[in-house]
Amino acid sequence: MKRMFARASFRKTAIRLTLDALYFTGAFRMLRERCGGVGIILTLHHVRPARQDAFQPNRSLEITPEFLEAVILEFRRQGLEFIGLDEMHRRLCEGCFSNRFVCITFDDGYRDNLEYAYPILRQHRIPFAIFVASDFADWRGHLWWRTLESVASANDRVTIMVEGSPRTFACRSVAEKIATVRAVHQIMSGLTHEAEVRTFAELAAMMAIDTVADCSAACMSWKELSRLAADPLVTIGAHTVSHPHLRKLAPEAARREMEAGAARVESMLGVRPRHFAYPFGDASAVGLREFAYAAELGFRTALTTRPGVLSAGDRNHLTSLPRISVNGDYQRLRHLRVLEAGAATLAWNGVRRLKRAPAR
Ligand SMILES: [Zn+2]
Known part of the structure; x- marks a missing residue:
C-alpha cells in the first residue's frame, strides 16, 4: 500500500517535472511549432472554490473558478479562438485551420458547472459543452x-x-x-x-451512504440543465446512462448505454445530442468497438480522455478525438501552456505508456 502511494506521488511529481522542464527551457515553443496541431479540447469536471482538506483523492477532477478564468484569459492572450463543438466539427471536416482553437467541455453534469463556471463563461462569451450521464441527471446515478x-x-x-x-x-x-x-x-x-x-x-x-442524496447534491437536475441548454453558448452532449467502463460491457449493453443515454437527453431537453464523451475515456475504458458505435449512432464527434492536441488528420478520427485534462493536480498556467503546445501525450507517455488506438 505504501509503495502504491509512493508510486502515485512519484508519477505526479515526474509529470510536473517534465512539464516544468519543457516550460523553463522554452522547449515548449519549439514543440508548439512541430506538435501544436490545429486546436485543443479541454476536459473539465468540477469548478468550485478550493478546499483545504488534506485528503482529496478526487482533486484532479476539480479546479477553482479563478483558475478557469485565468485559463480563459491566457488562451485569449495567446490568440486562441474559443469555439463550440459543432464549429470544431465543421473546421475539422472542411480543413479550416487559419486560427488555432480551443473547445471547453465538462463531463458528467455537476451543479458547480452552473454555479461557478457558467457565470465566468457567459461573461467572456465562451461556448462550452456539458456531457450528461442521464442517470446522474435523474439523480439515480452512483458516483x-x-x-x-x-x-x-x-x-x-x-x-x-x-x-x-x-x-x-x-x-x-x-x-x-x-x-x-x-x-x-x-x-x-x-x-x-x-x-x-x-x-x-x-x-x-x-456505510449507510445515501447515494441518491449524494447524486442530487452533486449533479444538475434536468430543469437546471434545460436552463443551460437554452443558452446558444451551450452544447449538451451524451455521456451514457450509468457512466460505465464501456469496454467491460458486452457489445449490445455497451451500445445500449451509448444510445439510451442520448435518447434520454433528447426526451428531457428536446434536442438530440450531436456529440458524445466516453465515460473515463482512457484506453482501459474505451476502444475501437466504441469508436465504431459512436459513428453508427450518428454522433458528429466522440471524445476520449486520451491526452493530445487535435491535428488536421483527426477528420478521419472524429469518434476518437483526444482531449487535454484541466487537472486540479496541475493548476498552473505554465503547465497548461506546455500541454496546449502539444506536450500532453509526451508528458504522460514519458511516465506511463498509454495504449493508443491503432487507428490513430
Ligand atoms: Zn464522466
Whole structure:
C-alpha cells in the first residue's frame, strides 16, 4: 500500500517535472511549432472554490473558478479562438485551420458547472459543452468515487466485499487513506462491470451512504440543465446512462448505454445530442468497438480522455478525438501552456505508456 502511494506521488511529481522542464527551457515553443496541431479540447469536471482538506483523492477532477478564468484569459492572450463543438466539427471536416482553437467541455453534469463556471463563461462569451450521464441527471446515478472518498475520509478502517470476500484496508492517516483509494481503484479495474456495481452498492449500504442524496447534491437536475441548454453558448452532449467502463460491457449493453443515454437527453431537453464523451475515456475504458458505435449512432464527434492536441488528420478520427485534462493536480498556467503546445501525450507517455488506438 505504501509503495502504491509512493508510486502515485512519484508519477505526479515526474509529470510536473517534465512539464516544468519543457516550460523553463522554452522547449515548449519549439514543440508548439512541430506538435501544436490545429486546436485543443479541454476536459473539465468540477469548478468550485478550493478546499483545504488534506485528503482529496478526487482533486484532479476539480479546479477553482479563478483558475478557469485565468485559463480563459491566457488562451485569449495567446490568440486562441474559443469555439463550440459543432464549429470544431465543421473546421475539422472542411480543413479550416487559419486560427488555432480551443473547445471547453465538462463531463458528467455537476451543479458547480452552473454555479461557478457558467457565470465566468457567459461573461467572456465562451461556448462550452456539458456531457450528461442521464442517470446522474435523474439523480439515480452512483458516483462511486465520491462514495469511496467519503468512506475513506470518515473511517480508520474500510472493508469492501470483493466478489463475496471481505478486503480490509487501514485508513488512519492521509497517506493510508490515499493508498486505500488507489488500491480499491486497482481492484475495481480487474472486476467485471456487474461485480464493480455490486461492490460499491454493498459498500454504500454497509456505510449507510445515501447515494441518491449524494447524486442530487452533486449533479444538475434536468430543469437546471434545460436552463443551460437554452443558452446558444451551450452544447449538451451524451455521456451514457450509468457512466460505465464501456469496454467491460458486452457489445449490445455497451451500445445500449451509448444510445439510451442520448435518447434520454433528447426526451428531457428536446434536442438530440450531436456529440458524445466516453465515460473515463482512457484506453482501459474505451476502444475501437466504441469508436465504431459512436459513428453508427450518428454522433458528429466522440471524445476520449486520451491526452493530445487535435491535428488536421483527426477528420478521419472524429469518434476518437483526444482531449487535454484541466487537472486540479496541475493548476498552473505554465503547465497548461506546455500541454496546449502539444506536450500532453509526451508528458504522460514519458511516465506511463498509454495504449493508443491503432487507428490513430
Ligand atoms: Zn464522466
